Amino acid sequence: MTAQRQQQNHGGHWPLFRRGIALFTLLAGLIAQDLAGHAAITERIVTDRFSGLAIGGFDPVAYFVDSKAVMGLEDFEAWQGGVVWRFHNEGNRASFLAHPEIYGPQFGGYDPVDVARGVTVAGNPRLWMIAGERLFLFSREASREAFAANPERYVQRANARWQTLQQELSR
Incomplete structure (x- = not known):
């Protein structure tokens, strides 16, 4: 196919299409690299792979204050150590943020x-x-x-x- 026919068949947009694919590939690579870096940080803490929550969404402070495993609530979340933690109440959340080395x-x-x-x-x-x-x-x-x-x-x-x-x- 001649260059003139290629240009006619693709409406002259073929080079733009190729640049679009190249841009998409570059952006996808950067996003994947960022996600891989994030995963590396969070793997140091057991994280639910479906929800992204530390220790499956259980409240780490409740083990100490309630002497049982208690699910945390979405209303009481905190970002610490590269992951999201959930708590049963604001007091537990505040205690954890003040002393994650103790409660984690x-x-x-x-x-x-x-x-x-x-x-x-x-x-x-x-x-x-x-x-x-x-x-x-x-x-x-x-x-x-x-x-x-x-x-x-x-x-x-x-x-x-x-x-x-x-x-x-x-x-």
Whole structure:
């Protein structure tokens, strides 16, 4: 096909179409890169992949004040540590924002028994324990039972491996 016929068939818009595709590809790449960077930050805290909420939307402060797992409410959200957290009331939200290192689950909500072994397995917000005035989430009942028998041992081992595991999660 001659250049003249190509121009007639595409109304002279073919070069514009190609530039549009190139622009779209560039923008899609930038957005994907931004999302990948965001995912790297949030992977350090167990986040529900469907809702984007930390620890599945459970209120981390409620474990301490209500001694049970309580779902947070959309009206009481906060952005902290690269993720959205939900709380049952404004008081819990304020307490968490003042002291996230106390109320947030240890090891980002990953099972401390698995972290002590050098692997990251997301904890289940319904399988939890307060030990040493800190919140721990477990992936399975057997982990919670093992941890309860000797929390100091698991915390010490998990602390020794956590920094390396965090770096691996952020890749």
